[in-house]
Amino acid sequence: MNLQKLMKEAQKAQRKAAEVQEKLATMTVVGSAAGMVEVTANGHGQIQAVKLKPEAVDPSDLEALEDLLLVAIQDAQQKAQELSEKEMGRELGGIGSMLGGML
Incomplete structure (x- = not known):
């Protein structure tokens, strides 16, 4: 493969x-x-909204709510990462999964 063709592919x-x-x-x-x-x-993993069920809010146990928020945020970010890798892989093949982790 010549350099010009490689550059066009890139x-x-x-x-x-x-x-x-x-x-x-x-x-x-x-x-x-x-x-x-x-x-x-x-x-991209950027948080856009948070929904709480009323029973999640116990003023005497804010630590539990904080833990629930943390778990939900981490879950959303993990799903966003998986979505990014999937979309990059679909569009770019093998190079897509490498780029997905860098972008």
Whole structure:
């Protein structure tokens, strides 16, 4: 493979990766903790919303609510990472999964 062809392939992959990144910004995932707390994040893992069930809020046990929030946030971020890897892999093949972790 000559250098010019390799450069064109790299540019094509870069354009595809940018398209996937734009798409991920519009996609959402929901992380949950015991069904009491839900956290919505976009495909980049940025938190967009938090929903609490009333029974999750016990003023005498704020530590439990903090734990539920943490679990739900981590769940949402993990799902966003998996979504990113899946979308990158689908669009770019083997190189996509490598780029997914870097972008």
